[in-house]
Amino acid sequence: MLFLVLLGPVVLLALYTWFVLHWDYSNGYRSGTLQKFSRKGWVCKTDEGELWQSEQTFKPTIWLFTVRDAGVARQLDSLVGKQVRLHYSEHRGVPSSCFGDTNYFVDSVAGVTQ
Numbered sequence: 001m002l003f004l005v006l007l008g009p010v011v012l013l014a015l016y017t018w019f020v021l022h023w024d025y026s027n028g029y030r031s032g033t034l035q036k037f038s039r040k041g042w043v044c045k046t047d048e049g050e051l052w053q054s055e056q057t058f059k060p061t062i063w064l065f066t067v068r069d070a071g072v073a074r075q076l077d078s079l080v081g082k083q084v085r086l087h088y089s090e091h092r093g094v095p096s097s098c099f100g101d102t103n104y105f106v107d108s109v110a111g112v113t114q
Contacts, residue, residue, distance in 0.1 A: 013095065016095065017094070017095055017096075020092070020093045020094050020095075021091060021094065021099065023091075024089035024090060024091055025089075025090045025091060025092045025103075026089070026090045027088060027089040027090065028087070028088065029085055029086065029087055029088070029110060030051055030053065030063055030065075030085070030088060031051075031053070031083070031084065031085040031086070031111075032051040032052050032053035032054065032063065032083070032084070033051070033054075033081065033082070033083055033084075034049065034050075034051055034052075034076060034079050034080050034081065034082060034083075035050045035051065035052040035062070035081075036049060036050040036080065037049040037050075037073075037076050037077055037079075037080050039073075040101075041097075043098070044096075044097065044098030044099075046066055046068075046097075046098070046099070046100045046101060047066065047068075047073040047076075048064065048065070048066055048067075048100070048101050048102070049064070049066075049067065049076060049106070050062050050063070050064055050065075051063040051065065051084070063104070064101070064102045064104070065086070065088060065102055065104040065105070065106045066099075066100030066101060066102045066104065066105050066106070067105070067106050068099070068100065068105055068107075069107060072106060072107065072108060072109065075109050076106070076109065079109070079112060082112055082113070083112065083113040084109055084111065084112050084113075085109070085110040085111035086108070086109060086110060087106065087107055087108045087109075087110050088104050088105060088106045088107065089104075089107060090103050090104055090105075091103055091105060
């Protein structure tokens with residue numbers, strides 16, 4: 001019985017984590033200038049980026065995102081300073097920053113313009 005009491009919460013947390021990482025709240029595309037891309041973290045290293053989005057009539061915004069795929073991270077590392085179009089999915093409720101600092105996970109580069 002003690003084994004089930006101790007193991008139950010761990011199993012529930014694992015199932016919850018799997019669910020929020022595999023079921024997206026939203027997904028879509030963002031475009032702008034890739035301003036910064038770096039690997040950071042004390043214990044859990046994650047790839048984090050900043051996309052500078054601007055319109056001529058609106059104040060520019062900085063969109064923060066995380067990359068979990070090493071291939072996409074290598075591709076983005078070489079595109080800093082360029083106009084890019086990124087595909088992302090939003091995952092709310094991720095229980096730890098070990099999976100990323102943001103709720104937005106970029107999974108592919110959809111386009112690059114010089």
